[in-house]
Amino acid sequence: MSSPMTPGIAAARLPSETVETNFADLHEPLAPHEAAVAADRCYFCHDAPCMTACPTSIDIPLFIRQISTGTPEAAAKTIFDQNILGGMCARVCPTEELCEQACVRETAEGKPVEIGRLQRYATDTLMAKQSHPYERAATTGKRVAVVGAGPAGLACAHRLAMLGHDVVIYDAMPKAGGLNEYGIAAYKSTDAFAAREVSWLLGVGGINIENGMRLGQNLSLDTLKDENDAVFLAVGLGGVNALRVSGEDLDGVSNAVDFIKELRQSSDLSSLPVGRDVVVIGGGMTAVDAAVQSKLLGAQNVTIAYRRGQDGMSASQYEQDLASSKGVRLMFNLQPVAVHGDGAVREMEFEYTTDDGTGLKGTGEKIRIAADQVFKAIGQTLDTDGGLEISGRKIAVSGAGRTSAQGIWAGGDCASGGDDLTVTAVAEGRDAAMDIHATLMGGN
Amino acid sequence: MADLTTNFLGITSPNPFWLASAPPTDKEYNVRRAFEAGWGGVVWKTLGAEGPPVVNVNGPRYGAIYGADRRLLGLNNIELITDRDLQTNLDEITRVKADYPDRAVIVSIMVPCEEDAWKAILPKVAATGADGIELNFGCPHGMAERGMGSAVGQVPEYIQMVTEWCKKYYDKPVIVKLTPNITDIRNPAQAAKAGGADAVSLINTINSITSVDLDAMAPQPTIDGKGTHGGYCGPAVKPIAMNMVAEIARDPRTHGLPISGIGGVTTWRDAAEFMALGCGNVQVCTAAMTYGFKVVQEMISGLSQWMDEKGYKSTSEFIGMAVPNVTDWQYLNLNYVAKAKISQDDCIKCGRCYAACEDTSHQAIAMSEDRTFTVKDEECVACNLCVDVCPIENCITMEPMSPGEVDPRTGKVVEDAYANWTTHPNNPASVAAE
Numbered sequence: 001m002s003s004p005m006t007p008g009i010a011a012a013r014l015p016s017e018t019v020e021t022n023f024a025d026l027h028e029p030l031a032p033h034e035a036a037v038a039a040d041r042c043y044f045c046h047d048a049p050c051m052t053a054c055p056t057s058i059d060i061p062l063f064i065r066q067i068s069t070g071t072p073e074a075a076a077k078t079i080f081d082q083n084i085l086g087g088m089c090a091r092v093c094p095t096e097e098l099c100e101q102a103c104v105r106e107t108a109e110g111k112p113v114e115i116g117r118l119q120r121y122a123t124d125t126l127m128a129k130q131s132h133p134y135e136r137a138a139t140t141g142k143r144v145a146v147v148g149a150g151p152a153g154l155a156c157a158h159r160l161a162m163l164g165h166d167v168v169i170y171d172a173m174p175k176a177g178g179l180n181e182y183g184i185a186a187y188k189s190t191d192a193f194a195a196r197e198v199s200w201l202l203g204v205g206g207i208n209i210e211n212g213m214r215l216g217q218n219l220s221l222d223t224l225k226d227e228n229d230a231v232f233l234a235v236g237l238g239g240v241n242a243l244r245v246s247g248e249d250l251d252g253v254s255n256a257v258d259f260i261k262e263l264r265q266s267s268d269l270s271s272l273p274v275g276r277d278v279v280v281i282g283g284g285m286t287a288v289d290a291a292v293q294s295k296l297l298g299a300q301n302v303t304i305a306y307r308r309g310q311d312g313m314s315a316s317q318y319e320q321d322l323a324s325s326k327g328v329r330l331m332f333n334l335q336p337v338a339v340h341g342d343g344a345v346r347e348m349e350f351e352y353t354t355d356d357g358t359g360l361k362g363t364g365e366k367i368r369i370a371a372d373q374v375f376k377a378i379g380q381t382l383d384t385d386g387g388l389e390i391s392g393r394k395i396a397v398s399g400a401g402r403t404s405a406q407g408i409w410a411g412g413d414c415a416s417g418g419d420d421l422t423v424t425a426v427a428e429g430r431d432a433a434m435d436i437h438a439t440l441m442g443g444n
Numbered sequence: 445m446a447d448l449t450t451n452f453l454g455i456t457s458p459n460p461f462w463l464a465s466a467p468p469t470d471k472e473y474n475v476r477r478a479f480e481a482g483w484g485g486v487v488w489k490t491l492g493a494e495g496p497p498v499v500n501v502n503g504p505r506y507g508a509i510y511g512a513d514r515r516l517l518g519l520n521n522i523e524l525i526t527d528r529d530l531q532t533n534l535d536e537i538t539r540v541k542a543d544y545p546d547r548a549v550i551v552s553i554m555v556p557c558e559e560d561a562w563k564a565i566l567p568k569v570a571a572t573g574a575d576g577i578e579l580n581f582g583c584p585h586g587m588a589e590r591g592m593g594s595a596v597g598q599v600p601e602y603i604q605m606v607t608e609w610c611k612k613y614y615d616k617p618v619i620v621k622l623t624p625n626i627t628d629i630r631n632p633a634q635a636a637k638a639g640g641a642d643a644v645s646l647i648n649t650i651n652s653i654t655s656v657d658l659d660a661m662a663p664q665p666t667i668d669g670k671g672t673h674g675g676y677c678g679p680a681v682k683p684i685a686m687n688m689v690a691e692i693a694r695d696p697r698t699h700g701l702p703i704s705g706i707g708g709v710t711t712w713r714d715a716a717e718f719m720a721l722g723c724g725n726v727q728v729c730t731a732a733m734t735y736g737f738k739v740v741q742e743m744i745s746g747l748s749q750w751m752d753e754k755g756y757k758s759t760s761e762f763i764g765m766a767v768p769n770v771t772d773w774q775y776l777n778l779n780y781v782a783k784a785k786i787s788q789d790d791c792i793k794c795g796r797c798y799a800a801c802e803d804t805s806h807q808a809i810a811m812s813e814d815r816t817f818t819v820k821d822e823e824c825v826a827c828n829l830c831v832d833v834c835p836i837e838n839c840i841t842m843e844p845m846s847p848g849e850v851d852p853r854t855g856k857v858v859e860d861a862y863a864n865w866t867t868h869p870n871n872p873a874s875v876a877a878e
Contacts (some may be wrong), residue, residue, distance in 0.1 A: 040512045046795030049815065104792040108836065258822050 008344070008372050009252060009273045013298025016270035022296035023269055026187040027117055035121040038114045039068035040392075044105055050115060053102035055424045056083035060099060064118055076126035077133050079119055084430070086160045087127055087182050087197050088119035089423045090430045091188045096318040098423070127196070132203030137164035139206075143441045145170065145224045147215055150178020151422045152412025154201055155379055155429030156232045157438075161206035163437045170213035170224075173178075178236055179413075180422065182261040185289040186269070187296070193265035216384040221231065225407055230436045231412040233388075233395060233403070234429060235351040237380035237420075247339030255288035256280060256377035258302050270297075275373025279348045281336055282377030283313040288320070290375045291328045302328045303369055307335040307353055308360060331369075335362060345371050383412055391416040401432035409436055446751035447758050448744060450484065452724040453617040453618035453642045453702055457484035457548040457574045460759055461743050463487050464706050464727035465552035465578060465621070468737075472536035476697040477542075481737035482744060487645075487727060489526035490591040490622070491533050491579045493555040497858045498524045498587075504665035507654035508682060516734045518680035518826060520654045522665065522672055524586045525554050530568070533586060543757040549573075550619065554580040554592050558600055558608050565866040566613040576617035579606060581632070582648020584625050584675050587701055593649065597623035600635035607639025622646040624681075630695045637701050644692065645704035645727060648672065648683040649675020678730035686721055693722030699767075699788030707778060710739075712746025719759060720722075774866050779859040781851050782842040784819045786837025788837035797830035797840060803828050 002010040014022070017267045030038060030194055042064040049059045058079050064344040079086035093099075094288035095116035103112030126133065145155045149171035157167045175181050180194040202209070213219045215235055224231045240247065240255045252275065266272050280287045283306035295302045304323065306313055310332050313320065320330060334350035335355040341347065347370045351362040389396040389404035394416040409429030411418075418424040449457040455788020462485035463469050464477055470489040478486060492498055504775045506714055509518035541549045551574045555561040560763045569577060581597030587597040595604045603620060620636035622629060624647040636644050637812055644671050651673045663671030691696045705723030709715050710731040718726050731739050749757075784811075786797070793815040801809040808823035809830060819830075831840045845851060847860035867874050 023612075036515055043796060044793045045793075046799035048795075048817075049793065104794040108792040 004298045005276060007208035007276055009225040009275045011271050011273040013274065013276075014270065016362075017296060018269070019270045020217050023189050023190070023293075024309045026185075027120075029124060030114075030121045031089065031119050035067055035072070035118060036265075038118055039064045040147070042113045043104060049102035049104060050099035054082075055090070055098070055100045055421065055427045056086075056420070056430070057080045057183060057427075058119070060088065060098055060115055060197050061223050063122055064113065064115070066120055069415055072122045073121035073129070074127040075118075079123055080126075081134060083426050084155055084201060085180070085197065085422065085424065085426045088151070088189065088194065088391065090123055091193070092180075092184055093423050094316045094318065094421065095144050096248070097316050118320070118415075122136055127200050128353050130200070134162050134204050136162055136204060136206050138168070140164040140441065141321060142438075143165070143168070143227075143229045144232065144436060145228040146232045146234065147171075147213075147219065148178060148236055148412065149176035149198070149209055150234055150236050150412060150425065151180060151416075152234035152425035152429035152432075153178065153232065154198065155426040156234065156409075156411065156433045157207050157429075158201055158204055159430050160232075160436060163227075163303060163433070165206070165229070165437070165440070168228075169209045170215075170219055171205060171209060171211050172214035172235075172238075174211050176209050176211070178234075181255060182370075183286070183289075184264070184422075185260070185293055187293075188263055190211035190389045194305075195443060200398070215386060221386040221408070225318055225405075229407075229440055230407045232432055232436065233386065233408065233414060234412040235381070235382075235384065236413045237297060237312040238374065238383035239381035241379040243336050243339075243376055243378065245338050247341060247345070250339050250341045252341070252372055253339055253345055253374045256282065257288055257380065259375055260286070260293065262359070263297075268416060272297060273301050275371070276300045277370040278373045278375065279369055279371040280304045280375045280377055281348075282375075282379070283308065283315060284305065285378070286376075286380075287377035288315045288323050288328075290377055292323050292326050292381075294373070295326045295328055298327070299373075301370070304328055305331045305334040305336070305369070307333070308355065309333055333361070337366060339374060340368070340373075345374050346372055348374055380413070400435035402435065404433055410431045446748045446756060448484075448760050450510040450746060451785060452548070452704065453576060455485070455550075456546075456616060457482035457725070458482075458546060458746075459740075459744055459826040460719065461740050462486060462550075462704070462727045463732060464549075464550060464729040465580065466729040466733075467521075467523060468729060468732050471779050472540055475536075475540050475549075478732075478737045478740075479540075479544045479547050480591055482740045483547070483572055483737065484725070485550065485575075485681070487550040487578050488537055488555045488574070489553050490552040490583070491530055491569070492525050493561050494530050497527045497529055500524055500527050501667050502509045503667035505645060506676060507664045509678075513779040516518045516730070517653065517731065518676055519666075519678040519730050520652045520674040521649070522585050522674040525552075525583070527582070530565075531831055534572055535568075537574055538770045541575075548575050548753050550576045550623070552578045552580050554583070554587060557596055557606060558590060561782050562606065562609045563613050563785070563809055566610065570614055570616065572687075574616075576619060576642070577610065578616060578619040579610060579775045580623050580648075581606075582621045582623040582646075584649060585673060593625035594625050597621075597648070598626050600631045600792035602634040603632050604639035606634055606735060607641045610702055617868070619643045621648055623648045623704075624684060624688055626709075627717055628786075630698065633695070633698045633701065635691040641701075643702035643704055643724070644698075645706055647681065647688055647707045648690070649677045650681055650684065652676035674726070677708065678734075679708040679710050679714075682710075682714060686718060689718060689723060690767065691722045693764065693767045694770050712743045714752065715743060715747060716750060717766075719728065719763050721770070722764040722767050725759075726762060731780075747835050755810055763847045770824060775864050777862045777864060778868060779861060779863045781858045782836045783821050783824050783845060784828075784830050784840055784844045786817055786819060786830075786840050787838070788816065790836050792836060792839075793817070793836060796835065800829050824853065 011430040044061045062076040063078040100112035106112040146169040177194040278294040278299045338349045395410040401411040409432040412425035450460040465487040505519045511517040587593035603817030620641040653663045666876035706727040
């Protein structure tokens with residue numbers, strides 16, 4: 001048994017019970033009484049700001065009222081009508097920047113209605129009944145290929161299947177779910193929720209998933225286009241940006257997304273090795289997820305180093321506070337200069353930066369931080385464009401996900417626009433499905 | 445600090461908060477606890493005639509209406525009068541009154557509508573040393589089926605007759621408790637006065653079914669599959685009670701008749717409102733049943749603070765002060781014009797005022813792209829619905845227009861002079877102002 005102070009990268013830094021507790025649900029589900037009290041606070045606003053703030057436009061006042069009148073199943077239906085992944089979104093949405101930020105009680109009291117937790121209460125209630133709430137329309141005979149079984153692909157496939165189309169989802173990974181399954185901090189999706197949600201979603205029927213199919217390798221866009229009436233690309237961002245500094249290939253330097261992926265698939269977290277001194281480079285959600293989870297596994301010192309100032313971080317204030325509360329040190333205006341070590345990383349060297357309005361500049365002052373594990377979280381990139389037009393390093397789309405090629409739509413992180421959130425991916429998948437449907441059925 | 449000592453019918457109590465005749469006052473044990481908690485007086489739970497006592501159901505006796513966060517807003521009950529032996533009650537009343545000479549102890553009585561029945565029980569009650577009696581002409585369930593309670597209270601002639609018997613056989617104050625289950629409360633009040641009552645107390649509970657069990661398809665409380673109507677009380681009945689109190693207080697036939705106010709008194713403010721409408725004191729039940737006897741401490745401190753702030757040295761200084769301002773609709777000033785005003789600083793942009801006005805009233809609130817809500821004076825009739833639905837107190841106010849200004853809704857100049865419906869040209873029965 002090692003401890004947080006064991007040098008190098010080591011497993012079992014904390015007793016397994018402690019790790020288990022650390023990775024329990026970040027937010028306990030609401031009990032029925034708690035849900036009633038929380039729902040009671042909703043004012044049932046007219047043209048509610050929370051609803052406007054929701055990328056999937058869930059009718060939040062209505063579903064909360066349905067909870068408060070004792071019909072959480074009806075509430076869940078209201079949610080799923082707009083967002084079939086409402087269960088996952090209830091767990092991972094940055095509600096503090098979306099619906100709850102817009103809540104008038106945030107204005108009035110600084111304490112918004114707990115919309116995210118109420119959404120989880122409703123969706124958990126319905127999903128626990130194992131009843132898939134939608135029935136497919138009569139089959140249309142149309143066939144649509146969806147590439148990528150992440151939030152955008154699943155949302156698109158579900159809506160298409162509901163409308164009577166036959167859908168095949170091709171996914172590169174062994175399990176469906178995309179970032180819900182392989183990304184996202186484990187404490188936000190406990191008890192294999194991502195997998196359970198996929199299997200519940202497939203309950204609508206009409207959707208087949210083929211795993212291990214990667215676009216550009218064993219899957220060709222041209223073939224897909226030929227064999228289907230439409231194609232929806234939701235391949236996400238498979239590539240990872242490099243640091244481009246010396247020592248990047250030392251042992252102990254890896255991509256944060258790979259660490260998270262491994263962590264999410266681990267059946268025994270206490271056996272997962274983690275460094276004593278972990279440095280995470282980046283300022284987004286992936287950086288926070290990697291840092292916090294390193295800490296929860298027992299790393300003694302975890303630092304997030306971000307090249308810009310705090311206000312430039314794309315991780316929300318809530319996520320930053322979460323990291324701080326778990327003991328992660330947040331450092332700003334640090335850009336990586338070199339990775340030092342002999343075989344394995346020992347130190348990260350940074351240069352301080354300033355931004356006087358003309359762009360980020362190094363100040364010349366350097367700092368070294370002890371590190372036996374470094375996670376790179378400085379952004380992901382599209383790894384296959386299928387020969388489509390590109391905009392801002394993503395597949396260019398217009399309207400409801402239409403790409404430059406007729407018959408091919410795209411959505412989620414791989415497509416231009418959007419905030420790279422689960423909830424925006426769902427909205428894009430759903431809207432593309434409606435556009436595909438309208439296009440395919442236009443002649444009828 | 446204000447002196448809360450109250451003199452009601454010559455009965456003094458350290459404060460105007462009495463416990464109403466009900467389960468909290470059924471036993472010596474409870475009443476002693478109530479007095480220790482600070483209650484000014486009690487009306488002992490209704491005694492019946494000598495002999496085998498009544499029996500109560502052994503299933504649920506209460507039903508409830510909830511507000512936000514499951515706050516109890518209304519309670520209904522199907523409990524009858526005391527189901528304990530008469531002599532036990534009398535002995536307990538005697539002991540309690542002896543130990544608490546400064547508190548008011550009133551005995552509620554309900555016996556059959558026969559002179560002998562009243563003649564028999566009144567000397568026994570007098571012997572307890574209690575300060576007075578209250579005639580229970582109000583209970584709407586159970587006892588009414590046996591010709592007592594509200595069955596008496598609904599017939600003014602019976603009220604007068606029984607009151608007369610009581611004044612004949614009992615020499616301390618007689619309070620007549622009225623039922624609200626009647627079309628015009630002024631008639632039974634007048635009958636009580638004609639019978640010589642020293643005061644009336646009101647309201648007793650309102651006939652009600654609080655809820656229906658949709659699985660059992662039966663009203664609640666449900667006893668072995670069946671339910672019955674019960675007496676409704678608690679905060680929900682306060683507006684009904686206050687109107688009835690005010691009707692009696694301002695009726696020339698009963699004006700000045702002492703009133704003990706009952707019906708949903710939950711806070712010091714409720715008590716002050718009842719008293720402003722002419723009540724010499726108030727009786728409380730549901731608040732105590734919901735929160736326990738300690739709740740009286742807030743009533744005492746709150747009323748004291750308010751009286752100090754207003755400069756009232758004793759309760760008698762404000763009792764009845766609102767009565768002259770209760771009038772008939774026809775005398776309301778039709779020349780008074782107000783407009784809603786929304787404070788943008790206080791507005792949290794929930795839009796409830798907009799939804800209420802746009803969907804159900806006068807389309808007098810505008811909503812901008814950025815959710816700024818403003819009143820359209822040319823449409824606003826000052827109905828107050830926006831104020832009532834706004835979650836923020838004082839965010840929307842009704843601002844009176846000044847005489848000489850032009851009401852943009854009607855295009856007419858706001859007049860300084862008072863004018864009501866009786867002289868309005870649209871009134872076919874109007875009398876032209878000379």
